[in-house]
Amino acid sequence: MTAGLxxxxxxxxxxxxxxEAAALYAKKLSHLARCEVLTIKDxxxxxxxxxxxxxxxxxxxxxxxPGAVPVVLDERGEIWSSRELAAKLKAWxxxxxxxxxxxxxxxxxxxxxxxxxxxxxxxxxxxxITLPHELCRVVLLEQLYRAASINKGLPYHHD
Numbered sequence: 028m029t030a031g032l033x034x035x036x037x038x039x040x041x042x043x044x045x046x047e048a049a050a051l052y053a054k055k056l057s058h059l060a061r062c063e064v065l066t067i068k069d070x071x072x073x074x075x076x077x078x079x080x081x082x083x084x085x086x087x088x089x090x091x092x093p094g095a096v097p098v099v100l101d102e103r104g105e106i107w108s109s110r111e112l113a114a115k116l117k118a119w120x121x122x123x124x125x126x127x128x129x130x131x132x133x134x135x136x137x138x139x140x141x142x143x144x145x146x147x148x149x150x151x152x153x154x155x156i157t158l159p160h161e162l163c164r165v166v167l168l169e170q171l172y173r174a175a176s177i178n179k180g181l182p183y184h185h186d
Contacts, residue, residue: 031061031125032116032171035090036164037083037132038069045161052168059175060116065090069132076134084137087129095127097148099140100163104150109184113174115149128171130163 034053040046056062067086070079091097096119107115119126126148129140144150153166176183 031063032119033063033065033092033095033125033127034130034164034167034171035087035127036064036066036130037087037160039066040161040164042161045165048165049161049168052165052172056168056172056175059172059179059181062171079132080134080137081139083132084140087131087136087140088143091127091129091143092125094125096124097140097144098126098128098151099136099144099148100128100130100153100167101136101141101144101150102152102155102157103141104152106152106154109170109173110177112151112170113177116171116174117178128167130160130167132160 040049053062053064067083067090070082070086074082116126128151129136129144131140141150153163153170158166173184
């Protein structure tokens with residue numbers, strides 16, 4: 028089993044199909060790596076978007092374990108192939124560091140969260156498209172499962 032990693036999401040997944048897909052990939056990933064998945068409550072809907080991202084960002088950073096490598100999913104981040112993600116996971120494992128992947132809510136993440144990632148982690152993009160945050164969970168968990176499969180030499184990923 029590889030070293031651990033974590034995922035920290037804003038808000039519950041309300042769409043049943045996406046919730047089931049996320050659970051499926053989290054379960055598959057758990058067979059290959061220790062993966063903790065945590066969710067913080069989204070900020071009240073009545074707040075303006077900027078205030079929501081600020082509050083959710085502070086809550087995300089408060090939940091981040093000490094010493095964690097914050098990997099923030101952001102459309103302005105670096106785009107990694109599945110093999111590049113696998114290599115990053117392996118490098119963090121070899122360095123005894125634990126990456127935590129942070130996914131914001133409907134209005135994204137605060138500058139404070141992005142700055143934390145820039146100074147001690149990474150900004151990672153799933154592409155230049157905008158994904159609903161609930162779908163982003165599914166794609167992220169699938170890619171983490173794929174990367175762990177690559178690192179284990181399993182046949183899930185095809186070049």
